[in-house]
Amino acid sequence: MEKRFSGVVMRATGSWYDVMHGGETVRCRIRGRLRLRGTRSTNPVVVGDEVVCEADEGGDYVICDICPRRNYVIRRASNLSKESHIIAANIDQALLMVTLRAPETATEFVDRFLVTCEAYKVPVTIVLSKIDLQDPGAVADFRAVYEGAGYRVLEVSAPEGIGIEAVNELLADRRTLLSGNSGVGKSTLIRAIDPSLDIRTGEISESHHKGRHTTTFSTMYPLAGGGEVIDTPGIKGFGLIDIDDAELWHYFPEMMRVAPDCRFYNCTHTHEPGCAVAEAVKAGEIAWARYESYLKILDEDDKYRK
Ligand SMILES: Nc1nc2c(ncn2[C@@H]2O[C@H](COP(=O)(O)OP(=O)(O)OP(=O)(O)O)[C@@H](O)[C@H]2O)c(=O)[nH]1
Ligand SMILES: [Mg+2]
């Protein structure tokens, strides 16, 4: 290996990083005070980052520079938290994995994730997982809400092999972030797509129906069919960051479509007369659940920002 090389971060643990360079993976550390441009995140180097590495005197490799990110997905651990966490950088798309039961993914979590992808211009597809365990009525309701908003919803079941081919097609030749709550089946899906990958999957706890955080580090896996997928540890909270109240509705595609018809150009779609968004909600053209999420995010994030 050369003394100085550039590569892509394939795995980030917080204490060491696997950097891929010319088909080889090199374990690196980061230089004590790697300054980051304009971010306040708790993790300075993330999976997907393009980095420059150098051998130090002892022959160990350290990451000494990070190239500017094309994009990234960022969250706060909770609404109350001031610390932000970048989930991955330089991605072509995100898959948000959701289960309606075992475990139940909160609607607000879904909507916050989607808002963040819209704000950071990352195309996102929803993967409804463990379809073998879901109530068909609940699945139909979910699809109506999110397809109505303009999202693609794929149904998968790893044990029954449902939807695996469709996911495979979606992943081909792209770099994909796979995210969602713990225990929804992210690692299981990746293993179903490429059984040769050595990936740990977990059991859902019987008492809580929650995942157990089986995946502890984000890891990017090259896929046999081309492209790469990033398996991430399950996340619980998804606090928004750097999104103003006034622009929040820009990240609800279904609101964006009708808002030009609001009477006031600066309508907040909360109380104004002649609001086309409120009309669309009343007419059932915008799902009440999504509008409610919008109001909730405005309301809650307000409290914490002040
Ligand atoms: N019935 C059913 N069980 C599934 C499916 N996919 C995953 N599971 C099970 O759900 C449990 C959790 O799966 P994982 O793949 O470890 O979940 P994860 O999303 O990677 O969880 P974290 O790594 O903790 O974030 C395991 O017991 C899997 O066997 C599915 O489609 N149907
Ligand atoms: Mg996992």
Ligand SMILES: [Zn+2]
């Ligand atoms: Zn309006």
